[in-house]
Structure formats: structure tokens, C-alpha cells
Amino acid sequence: MRRIVSSPMLRRGLAAIALLIVSVFLIDMLSDYRQSQVSSVAYLAIAAGGLSVLIGLNGQLSLGHGAFMAIGAYTVAKMLQDGKEAPMLVLLVAAVIVTALVGAIVAVAAARLQGPYVAGATLALAVAVPALAVHFRDALGGEPGLRVSSPDVPTSIDDALFFLTGTETGTSQWLATVSVACLVVTFLLLRNLSQSRVGRQWRAVRDDPVAAQLAGINLGRSRIVCFIVSAACAGLAGGLMAMVTRVAAPSGFTLILSLTLLMAVVLGGLGTLTGALIGAALLTLLPTYVTNAGSSLGLSDLQSAELAPLVLGLTTIAVVLLAPAGLVGSIAPALRRLRTPSTDTSVTTTITRGEQS
Amino acid sequence: MSRNHLRAALAASTAAVVLAGCGAGGRDASSGGDSEGGDTTGVTDTTISVGTHQPLTGVAAPGYSEINTGMKAYFDYVNEAGGIHGRKLELTVKDDGYNPTNTSKVVDELVLKDNVFAILGGLGTPTHTAVVDFLNKEEVPDLFVSSGAQLWGNDPEARPWTFGWQPDYEIEGKIMGQWIKENKPNAKVGLFLQGDELGGDGEKGLRQYVDDQIVERVEYASGNTDIGPQISKLKASGADLVVGFNTPSYTALSQLTSMKLGYDPTWIYTNVGSDPKLAGELLSTFSKGKVKGGGALDGAMTTEYIPGVGEESPWVDLWEKVWKEQGGKGELTNYRVYGMSQAYLFASALQASGKDLTRERIVDVIEKDAKNWPGPNLAPFRYSADSHLGISGMRMAEIKGLKTTPLTDVLVTDIGDAEITKDETDVAAVAPPKDGLPDVEVLK
Amino acid sequence: MQLINTLLGGFSVGMIYAAFALALVLIWQSTRIVNFAQAPMAMITTFIALKVIESGASYWIGFTVALVAGLVLGALVERLVIRYVDHDNHINPVILTLGLFIVLHALAAIVFGSSFRSFPAAFDLTGIKVGGETLALTPFSIFTILVVVAVMAALRLLFMKTDLGLTMRATAFNREVASVLGVKVNRALTLGWALAALVGSLSGLLIAGGGLVHPAYMDGVVVYGFVAAVLGGLDSPAGAVVGGLVMGIVLALVSGYLGSGLVPLAALIVLVVVLLVRPGGLFSTTKERTV
Structure with missing residues (x-):
């Protein structure tokens, strides 16, 4: 036991398994609607996590992650077309691989560009991919998109879950459980990567490319790998999204999606996974609360619906100007300072970098 | 991850369990459940709750966004007169911006969160296509889809809960x-x-x-x-x-x-x-x-296929009356007439279902009896066990100013290679009941 | 015949992209920020014009109001928001302008509504007849071309021949030195943003004329305008104009002969090719970093 607890990676693994088991039970207790909300938070958090790592740890600003989500979604949709069935694992792995391949192509181009140019190129990507779905109407369903039939719960899983929880497993429960499982696994992987040598190289490339190169790090390769990992996360998220929303259509992957994903990541805290989770939760839950608040203030339904992005945008601006490290990046060091009153130079670095140990 | 963090993670999980216990609703308490006869979700002794998805914003909004105001006006008219079998009609309208991804989301809300009895007049071909399978899987009456695609009625075995309304394209x-x-x-x-x-x-x-x-x-x-x-x-x-x-x-x-x-x-x-x-x-x-x-x-x-604003028709007179008494801003338009016509058919179906209203009952009643009811439609409905497609015909018309003048008789046909014939049923000449409320008989 | 019409259409739209790209370049030159929020800023001023016109005023009054609103909006954004961002981190300013993008979008939807409204055109919208054939060139498109050219000429005059222009160029070139030499840097920056927003508003009005407007109608222009600016070189106003025309024509050809769904992809390909072959743009004068 002592050996397990002393190794960070094993500790994380253990925590992950614990979280997974707890989640299965928690999800089972929720209503259908809440379960679909859990799925939504989960897959958005996966995409946000990947984006947070890319921007926060590696310094590449991608505005086109909506496009990668689209690729993942359409992959799953195509595989489930016309009543075809496939095991869940196969679907998700396919979404990840296809998106990673496209991500690799984009990454190679992006690695040679700087700051605003990467932003602009990925912006163009975010607009181009949905338009392609419209153009290739026969294969990709055009504007209406492709219908995705919700996959049935595999009998083995149904039996296993029944054994654990004593209740039947509906589709939304199955999807919520799968989404949360993917989230736990993804975050575990991202965490391990970011704490490893690879992650340290990413940070070095971000902070001082010249020094990194002098230290022998291949800038291009480092950036490309990070980009691909990030894109793969978005692809996984998109695949899950297709199954939860039961449709893969261009209008589901607008520029606004890419931008709000970015906002969420910034708000939570660039480079942190907790921040990504908070951001995803905000994106899913904030609209309902803000819309209700708007209605009680006398705004029409349509106006209230727009309050959510307004609040999100304003908060992001405030965060960028006042607390660039985001919620997690600003609160965590503050909490740490409260706990350890002795001055520590590492605290200062943590504040500006927005990292967690 | 440090030891402290591991402990923290486990503590957080426990906290999450507690929180979830507060926020979770368990299995839907308000789902109504099944009574002996069938599913009464969305029906209480005094209310019937109905949902719809409409493009209130976006490129399809001009015109279409008015349809729900017509529906609502007719519902209010019915409620003012006491409702149907003592139950008042409640309409929840959700905007999907003519965007299938949004449609999926709002229909989820309507069915799983708001627990509506039925979806009425869901609008749009690309949008409703995204939710038709879900509604049939969840066994929710999906009535009178506002679109002319055949998907809503050409296969009642695959989609028994869905009914079209307007003539298909x-x-x-x-x-x-x-x-x-x-x-x-x-x-x-x-x-x-x-x-x-x-x-x-x-x-x-x-x-x-x-x-x-x-x-x-x-x-x-x-x-x-x-x-x-x-x-x-x-x-x-x-x-x-x-x-x-x-x-x-x-x-x-x-x-x-x-x-x-x-x-x-x-x-x-x-x-x-x-x-x-x-x-x-x-x-x-x-x-x-x-x-x-x-x-x-x-x-x-x-x-x-229905009389429009400005035409000489007792139905249009009824719609003007309803709009004057219950309508909101603006004047009566053909889009509002569209919504009212759908609402009228729905009210007729509720009337014919009788006091024991369940989801299964209303679907059954429409399939068996709807083609016999009076309505503004110029040609009869095709509802039967073999087809859930709507109005079977129309006439050509020419537009002049703000009105149309008919160019042909009412012609009826069906999908596939069915012939086109003149409509002999004279459904077009049927007038509404004096008080504007459906008075069809309860189906045995 | 279709080719001529396509090229003509592309030329008129290209002028609008040129104007938008010019706005981006102006801001880049003065503050080294890409203003992704330029599109919704232009959209808002166009909506203000629409409100003015709908309440009975003539098109030209609405036009002028939009331009003035642009000036004011640009100045306000610089003064209240941009000035306080941390410039050293190259990511923060981008996120800032993107946050503005979302905020302005949502504000427009709340204040003006999300429905698609038609926007009037100043001049006739029927194609000019030449020898019995109707060209895809309307009096309105001719107006578009002339106005953009006039604005560019006016800006060039401002920058090259006036003291104010000199001040702004100095600030853009080296802020600290200019400040030391007594230039009122802050005022120059505000003015730079105000002028850029004016040009942006103009492009918004021209795109809207004779078409449908709604809060997202300028979003495509952000991408195409940005590619046009990069194509010509973010440091070069002349490059912005050339870039805009090239984009307009290329995209019109793609739309007409290959399909409108491929247009954004074409823009992406153009952007990537230019950035990989000539990272500074066609007219660049600065050397790119070779790390």
C-alpha cells in the first residue's frame, strides 16, 4: 500500500478508479434529464481539457476545436448510419484516430506559425469543416446533418450494472456513464503527460523557444504532439456528443462553439484540468440559470437566451484583464498562500503560470 | 498527485455523493406513470401540457416564428370557454433556431424535464428529422409535424407515434x-x-x-x-x-x-x-x-390547402374572431392561420378521446377517426393504419397583391404513382361549429 | 458570360474584404493586436443604422450615423478595454478580442433581436445592361468600389501628409521612442482604433446593402478579411487592399464553379499556403522569426 501511495502515477490511477466507481452509483440515482446534462458536461470537459493543455501548457492558440469535435462526431455518425451497429469502444477509438490524423495535418502547419497566425488559421478551419459537411451533401448529410441512433446498452454491461446498482440501465444512463468514464481516463492521461518529461518540454517550448531549442528540444515535434493530443480529445468529445444529441449537423459546430469553448477554458484557468471541468460545467449549466434570471428580470425568452453568452464574454474579458490565470489559477495559489504562510518563491511562479503541482 | 491530493479527491467524491443526493431527482416523480389504461404523462385533471419546437430565430424565422402565436391564441380561446373535458391547454414553445442540434436539445428538455403530453407541430424538415426517432422510442405523441416531408407518415409501423398534417411536398x-x-x-x-x-x-x-x-x-x-x-x-x-x-x-x-x-x-x-x-x-x-x-x-x-387571410370562408371568420379576442401584437397572417388550424385539429382529437386521456388513446383516435372531423382543410386527411400522412390535396392558386385566386379545383392524390383526381368529398365546404369549438363525438 | 459576371461579383465583394482587411491592418500597426471583434463591431453599427433608417430617416443619414458610431465604438473599445491588456502575453489580447466578439454578438441579439432583417441599398440593385446582356454589376456595386477607393485615398492622405498621421505612424513604429519624443501616444492609439472601426463600419454597411442582416452576418468576413490581411502582409495597408481583391475574386470563382460549401476551405488553403511560403505576406517588409 505504501508503495502505491508513494508513486504519483499510481496514486492518480487509484483515485481515478475510485472516482469511476463512485460515478457509476451517482449517475444511477439521477433522472434521465440530469443524466444527459452529466454527459454534456463530461464531453465538453474532455474537449476543454485538451484545449486547456494546448494553450496553457504549450502556448498554441487554437480557435478551431469545434472543427475537431465535428470530425469526431461525423465519424461516429457515419459508423452508425442506416442501422449499422458497432461496439462503443470501437466507435470512440475510431473517432479519436480519425481526428488525430486530421489534427496531425493541421498540427504540422500550425507548428510553423506564430501567435495570431495560428489563431487565424484555426479560425478558418472552424468555419471550413462545417461548410464541407454542407458541400458533400450525399456523404455527410448536408445542412440537416446525419441522424445518430442512440446505441443500445450492451447486455453484458446492463447485467453488470444491474448487479451493482439494482436498477435497469437506460440509454441516457449508459451514455452518461461512458462519458464520465472517458472523462476520467482522458484527464488521467493528460495529467500524466503534463507531469512527465513530455509535459515539461511543452512548457519549455511555450516559455522560451530559443532556450528550449538550445536545450535540444525539437520545437516542431513538441508542438505537433501536443496539438495532436489536444485534437484527439476534441474528437473523442465530438463522438460522444453525436451519441448524446443524436445528430451530427454543421449547425452544431459553429464558430461560436469553438469560441465559447475557449472562453470556458480561459475562465477556468488555462493549463489546468480542474479549470477545464469548471468551464465545461459553466457552459452546460449557466445558460439555464442565466435564462431564468433574465426572464424574471422581464426579458423575453429570446433575449434571456442571449444573456448566457453575454455573461460568459463579459466574465472572460474581466478575467483576462484582472486575473489572467483564470479562476483556478488565481484561487488555487491564494488558497495555498493561506495554508503555508511562509514566503515561497515558487508561489510567484505558480501565479503567473497558472499551474497546479 | 500528492498524498494530500489523493485524500482530497476521495473527500471530494464523498461530498459529490452528498450533493448529488440533494440535487438528483431519482426516477421522474412527475412523470405521471401509467394508469391502467395507458401513459398519462402531461395530463392532470385540470391541465394538458403540450410542447413544440419552432424557429423563433435564425434564417427560417421570418414567417414561421408566427405559427406558435396562432396555436397559442386558439388554445387561449378554448381555455376561455372552459377547456376540453374540463382540462385547460398549456403550450410550451422552445426555440431551436432551425438548427437540428438545438432541436435535439430542446425536445430532450420538453420530454424529459417538462414531461409534456405530446409534441404538437414540431417545425422543420431538417430539424424534426433529428428528433422523430427519439420521440417514437420514448412513445410520445408527435402530432401534426409542421413540414411536408413524407417521413412523418409513410411508415406507421416504424413511427407509430408521428403524424403529418400538411400535404407532403x-x-x-x-x-x-x-x-x-x-x-x-x-x-x-x-x-x-x-x-x-x-x-x-x-x-x-x-x-x-x-x-x-x-x-x-x-x-x-x-x-x-x-x-x-x-x-x-x-x-x-x-x-x-x-x-x-x-x-x-x-x-x-x-x-x-x-x-x-x-x-x-x-x-x-x-x-x-x-x-x-x-x-x-x-x-x-x-x-x-x-x-x-x-x-x-x-x-x-x-x-x-386551407383558406387564407382575406378569403371568403367561415373558417377565416373564426380565425379573425379568435385572433381579435386572444391574439397578441400584429394582425392575423397566414402563418397564424396555419397554427390555429393545427391547434383546432388537436383540440378535436382531445375532444374525441374523451375524459380518459392517455397517449395511446389520442394516437388511436386520430388514426381511426380524424378524417371524419370538420376542419379548415380543403381536402381530407389520409390518416389510417397504413398512413399517417396528412391532407391529401390542394388547389393551384395565383398570387395577386396580398391574396390568392384559385386556378383549379381541389385535387387529391397520394405519394408514389397514385393518380391525381378531383376531390369528391367536398370537405372544403364544411363550416366550423357556431362557437368555434370542436364538437366531435367521443370515439367508442 | 458567367465568367465575367463571376469576376465582377468577386471584384465588388473583394473591395469590401479590402476595407475590412484595412481595418485589421490599421489596428495591427498601431497596437500589434488582431482585432477579431472587428466583425461584430461593424455589425452593431450597421444595426444602429438600420434602426435609424427604420424610424424614418434617409439612407444617407443612417449611413453617416453608422460611420460615426464606428468611430465612437472603436475609441471606446480601445480606451476602456484594450489599453489594459497585458501585451507581453500574446494570447491574452486575442482572447480579449474574442471575448468582445461574443459580448457584442449577444448584445446585438438582445437589443436588436435575432431575426433576419433586410437592409436597404443606396442605389439601384438591377444589373447594368450592356449590349443586351445584364452584367452582375449594379449601381450599388459601383458605389461600393468608389467609396472604398475614396476612403483608402483619404487615409493615405491622412497618414502621409498630415501631422496627425505622422504621430500615428510614429506611435506604431516605436511606442516608447515616440512617447519620449513628446508624442501623445494614448491619443494616437485611440484615434487609430477609432479610424479602423470607421473603416470596418463602412465594410459592414456595404455588405449589408441589399441583403439580409442578422447578428451573425459579418462572421464569415472575419475569416476572409483576416486571410486577406495576412495575404497582403499585416503591416501593409496596400497589401490589405490587394489581398482583399485577390480573396474576393478567388472565392467568387470557387463559389461559382466548385460550390459555395468549399469557399471557407479555399480561404483556409490560401491562408496556409501563404503563411508557409511567405510568412510575412506578399508585401511584407519585416523579417519573420526563424525560431
Whole structure:
């Protein structure tokens, strides 16, 4: 036991398994609607996590992650077309691989560009991919998109879950459980990567490319790998999204999606996974609360619906100007300072970098 | 991760369990559950809750966003008179912006969170396609979809809970096609189609009659408002008669773009896109009054299957009365009439279902009896065990100013290669009950 | 004939992209920020114009109001928001302008509504007839071309021949040195943003004329305008104009002959090719970093 607890990676693994088991039970207790909300938070958090790592740890600003989500979604949709069935694992792995391949192509181009140019190129990507779905109407369903039939719960899983929880497993429960499982696994992987040598190289490339190169790090390769990992996360998220929303259509992957994903990541805290989770939760839950608040203030339904992005945008601006490290990046060091009153130079670095140990 | 963090993670999980216990609702308490006869979700002793998804924003909003105000007005009219079998009607309208991803989301809310009894008049072909399977899986009555795709009624075995309402685009295409063949046999026909079933089904119907006359077909993607290339292509092909299966915004855009390119064919627009008042409003702003609001679509043709504003009809008189008493801002428009007509049919179905209202019952009643009920439809419904498709026919009409004048009798047909015949049932002559409330008998 | 019409259409739209790209370049030159929020800023001023016109005023009054609103909006954004961002981190300013993008979008939807409204055109929208054929060139497109050219000429005059222009160029070239030499740097920056927003508003009005407007109608222009600016070189106003025209024509050709769904992809390909072959843009004068 002592050996397990002393190794960070094993500790994380253990925590992950614990979280997974707890989640299965928690999800089972929720209503259908809440379960679909859990799925939504989960897959958005996966995409946000990947984006947070890319921007926060590696310094590449991608505005086109909506496009990668689209690729993942359409992959799953195509595989489930016309009543075809496939095991869940196969679907998700396919979404990840296809998106990673496209991500690799984009990454190679992006690695040679700087700051605003990467932003602009990925912006163009975010607009181009949905338009392609419209153009290739026969294969990709055009504007209406492709219908995705919700996959049935595999009998083995149904039996296993029944054994654990004593209740039947509906589709939304199955999807919520799968989404949360993917989230736990993804975050575990991202965490391990970011704490490893690879992650340290990413940070070095971000902070001082010249020094990194002098230290022998291949800038291009480092950036490309990070980009691909990030894109793969978005692809996984998109695949899950297709199954939860039961449709893969261009209008589901607008520029606004890419931008709000970015906002969420910034708000939570660039480079942190907790921040990504908070951001995803905000994106899913904030609209309902803000819309209700708007209605009680006398705004029409349509106006209230727009309050959510307004609040999100304003908060992001405030965060960028006042607390660039985001919620997690600003609160965590503050909490740490409260706990350890002795001055520590590492605290200062943590504040500006927005990292967690 | 440090030891502290591991402990923290486990503590957090425990906290999450507690929190979830507070927030979770368990299995839906308000789902109503099954009574001995069937599913009474959304029905109480005093209320029936109904949901719909509509494009209140976005490119399809002009015109279509008014439909739900008509539905609501008629519901209020019924509620004012005491409701149906003592139950008042509640309508929840959710905006999907004509965006299938949103439709999926809001229908989830309506069915899983708001626990509505039925979905009424879900609007849009691409949008409703995204949710039709879900609604059938969840066994929610999906009544009178506001779209002419065949998906809503051509396979009652696969989709027993879904019913269409308006004539589908294929029979509209057929009736238009026959009219063109008989009246304009030498015309060079061009097709202006929305890139989905709206365009596709219309084309299928048209080609059954005028395939040899069609010289060009173009498609547009809803949301992309630059249709210059498409209109150029039509012009270059020499088409002098263009049939448009498109939404109202694109009627205005096609007129405007044609004007820009100096192209002046005869236009025939599908009923769902042909409101002259709306097109006129959009066009007169574009051209700063050069194209006057009234005359925007003069000379263009369309089809009609319910009487419209300005026509001599006891139904239109009823709608004017309902709108005056219960309507909100603005005047009665054909889109509001559309919504009222759907609401009237729904109220008739509730009436015929009797006091023991369940989801299964209302579907059964519509399938067996709806074609016998009086309604504003000019041709009978096709509802039966073999088809859940709606109104079986229409007549051609010409647009002049803000009104239409009929060009033919009411013609009926069906999808596939069914023939077109004159309607002999004279459904069009039936008037509404004096008080405007359905008084059909409860089905045994 | 279709080719000529396509090229003509592309030329008119290209001028609008040129104007938008010019706005981006102006801001880049003065503050080294890419203003992704330029599109919704232009959209808002166009909506203000629409409100003015709908309440009875003439098109030209609405036009002028939009331009003035642009000036004011640009100045306000610089003064209240941009000035306080941390410039050293190259990511923060981008996120800032993107946050503005979302905020302005949502504000427009709340204040003006999300429905698609038609926007009038100042001049006739019927194509000009030449020898019996109708060209895809309307009096309105001619107006568009002339106005953009006039604005560019006016800006060039401002920058090259006036003291104010000199001040702004100095600030853009080296802020610290200019400040030391007594230039009122802050005022120059505000003015730079105000002028850029004015040009942006103009492009918004021209795109809207004779078409449908709604809160997202300018979003495509952000991408195409940005590619146009990069194509010509973010440091070069002349490059912005050339870039805009090239984009307009190329995209019109793609739309007409290959399909409108491929247009954004074409823009992406153009962008990537230019950035990989000539990272500074066609007219660049600065050397790119070789790390």
C-alpha cells in the first residue's frame, strides 16, 4: 500500500478508479434529464481539457476545436448510419484516430506559425469543416446533418450494472456513464503527460523557444504532439456528443462553439484540468440559470437566451484583464498562500503560470 | 498527485455523493406513470401540457416564428370557454433556431424535464428529422409535424407515434407538375430547391409529370444567403418557369437576386414559402420601396390547402374572431392561420378521446377517426393504419397583391404513382361549429 | 458570360474584404493586436443604422450615423478595454478580442433581436445592361468600389501628409521612442482604433446593402478579411487592399464553379499556403522569426 501511495502515477490511477466507481452509483440515482446534462458536461470537459493543455501548457492558440469535435462526431455518425451497429469502444477509438490524423495535418502547419497566425488559421478551419459537411451533401448529410441512433446498452454491461446498482440501465444512463468514464481516463492521461518529461518540454517550448531549442528540444515535434493530443480529445468529445444529441449537423459546430469553448477554458484557468471541468460545467449549466434570471428580470425568452453568452464574454474579458490565470489559477495559489504562510518563491511562479503541482 | 491530493479527491467524491443526493431527482416523480389504461404523462385533471419546437430565430424565422402565436391564441380561446373535458391547454414553445442540434436539445428538455403530453407541430424538415426517432422510442405523441416531408407518415409501423398534417411536398410537386403539363406544356422549367427533403420530395413529385420539360435544377443550403450563383445558373439555362421549394426568406432572396440579374421567369412557389405579405415586406425594404409591399409576388403561383387571410370562408371568420379576442401584437397572417388550424385539429382529437386521456388513446383516435372531423382543410386527411400522412390535396392558386385566386379545383392524390383526381368529398365546404369549438363525438 | 459576371461579383465583394482587411491592418500597426471583434463591431453599427433608417430617416443619414458610431465604438473599445491588456502575453489580447466578439454578438441579439432583417441599398440593385446582356454589376456595386477607393485615398492622405498621421505612424513604429519624443501616444492609439472601426463600419454597411442582416452576418468576413490581411502582409495597408481583391475574386470563382460549401476551405488553403511560403505576406517588409 505504501508503495502505491508513494508513486504519483499510481496514486492518480487509484483515485481515478475510485472516482469511476463512485460515478457509476451517482449517475444511477439521477433522472434521465440530469443524466444527459452529466454527459454534456463530461464531453465538453474532455474537449476543454485538451484545449486547456494546448494553450496553457504549450502556448498554441487554437480557435478551431469545434472543427475537431465535428470530425469526431461525423465519424461516429457515419459508423452508425442506416442501422449499422458497432461496439462503443470501437466507435470512440475510431473517432479519436480519425481526428488525430486530421489534427496531425493541421498540427504540422500550425507548428510553423506564430501567435495570431495560428489563431487565424484555426479560425478558418472552424468555419471550413462545417461548410464541407454542407458541400458533400450525399456523404455527410448536408445542412440537416446525419441522424445518430442512440446505441443500445450492451447486455453484458446492463447485467453488470444491474448487479451493482439494482436498477435497469437506460440509454441516457449508459451514455452518461461512458462519458464520465472517458472523462476520467482522458484527464488521467493528460495529467500524466503534463507531469512527465513530455509535459515539461511543452512548457519549455511555450516559455522560451530559443532556450528550449538550445536545450535540444525539437520545437516542431513538441508542438505537433501536443496539438495532436489536444485534437484527439476534441474528437473523442465530438463522438460522444453525436451519441448524446443524436445528430451530427454543421449547425452544431459553429464558430461560436469553438469560441465559447475557449472562453470556458480561459475562465477556468488555462493549463489546468480542474479549470477545464469548471468551464465545461459553466457552459452546460449557466445558460439555464442565466435564462431564468433574465426572464424574471422581464426579458423575453429570446433575449434571456442571449444573456448566457453575454455573461460568459463579459466574465472572460474581466478575467483576462484582472486575473489572467483564470479562476483556478488565481484561487488555487491564494488558497495555498493561506495554508503555508511562509514566503515561497515558487508561489510567484505558480501565479503567473497558472499551474497546479 | 500528492498524498494530500489523493485524500482530497476521495473527500471530494464523498461530498459529490452528498450533493448529488440533494440535487438528483431519482426516477421522474412527475412523470405521471401509467394508469391502467395507458401513459398519462402531461395530463392532470385540470391541465394538458403540450410542447413544440419552432424557429423563433435564425434564417427560417421570418414567417414561421408566427405559427406558435396562432396555436397559442386558439388554445387561449378554448381555455376561455372552459377547456376540453374540463382540462385547460398549456403550450410550451422552445426555440431551436432551425438548427437540428438545438432541436435535439430542446425536445430532450420538453420530454424529459417538462414531461409534456405530446409534441404538437414540431417545425422543420431538417430539424424534426433529428428528433422523430427519439420521440417514437420514448412513445410520445408527435402530432401534426409542421413540414411536408413524407417521413412523418409513410411508415406507421416504424413511427407509430408521428403524424403529418400538411400535404407532403411530393404530392404538391405532382399537382404542380400536372398543372404545368396541362397549362404550360412548352415551358422550360427550372427548379430552385432547398438542399433537403423540402427540395428533394418536391422534385420527385414534379419529375413524375414534367421530367422532359426540366432544363436546370439548383440547390441552396439554408443559412447561406448568397444565391447569386444559383440564380445565374437558372438564367443561363433559359428556364422561363421556375418552381421553388424553399422557405420564405429564400422566396424574397430569389426575387431580389433575379431582379439584380435581370431575370424574369414565371415563378411557382411551394405553399410553405409563398406568403406574399412577408415576401413583400422583406423585398420592399431591400429596394427602398421600389418594389411595393403588395405587388412583390404578383403573377407568381402557389398551392393552397386551407383558406387564407382575406378569403371568403367561415373558417377565416373564426380565425379573425379568435385572433381579435386572444391574439397578441400584429394582425392575423397566414402563418397564424396555419397554427390555429393545427391547434383546432388537436383540440378535436382531445375532444374525441374523451375524459380518459392517455397517449395511446389520442394516437388511436386520430388514426381511426380524424378524417371524419370538420376542419379548415380543403381536402381530407389520409390518416389510417397504413398512413399517417396528412391532407391529401390542394388547389393551384395565383398570387395577386396580398391574396390568392384559385386556378383549379381541389385535387387529391397520394405519394408514389397514385393518380391525381378531383376531390369528391367536398370537405372544403364544411363550416366550423357556431362557437368555434370542436364538437366531435367521443370515439367508442 | 458567367465568367465575367463571376469576376465582377468577386471584384465588388473583394473591395469590401479590402476595407475590412484595412481595418485589421490599421489596428495591427498601431497596437500589434488582431482585432477579431472587428466583425461584430461593424455589425452593431450597421444595426444602429438600420434602426435609424427604420424610424424614418434617409439612407444617407443612417449611413453617416453608422460611420460615426464606428468611430465612437472603436475609441471606446480601445480606451476602456484594450489599453489594459497585458501585451507581453500574446494570447491574452486575442482572447480579449474574442471575448468582445461574443459580448457584442449577444448584445446585438438582445437589443436588436435575432431575426433576419433586410437592409436597404443606396442605389439601384438591377444589373447594368450592356449590349443586351445584364452584367452582375449594379449601381450599388459601383458605389461600393468608389467609396472604398475614396476612403483608402483619404487615409493615405491622412497618414502621409498630415501631422496627425505622422504621430500615428510614429506611435506604431516605436511606442516608447515616440512617447519620449513628446508624442501623445494614448491619443494616437485611440484615434487609430477609432479610424479602423470607421473603416470596418463602412465594410459592414456595404455588405449589408441589399441583403439580409442578422447578428451573425459579418462572421464569415472575419475569416476572409483576416486571410486577406495576412495575404497582403499585416503591416501593409496596400497589401490589405490587394489581398482583399485577390480573396474576393478567388472565392467568387470557387463559389461559382466548385460550390459555395468549399469557399471557407479555399480561404483556409490560401491562408496556409501563404503563411508557409511567405510568412510575412506578399508585401511584407519585416523579417519573420526563424525560431
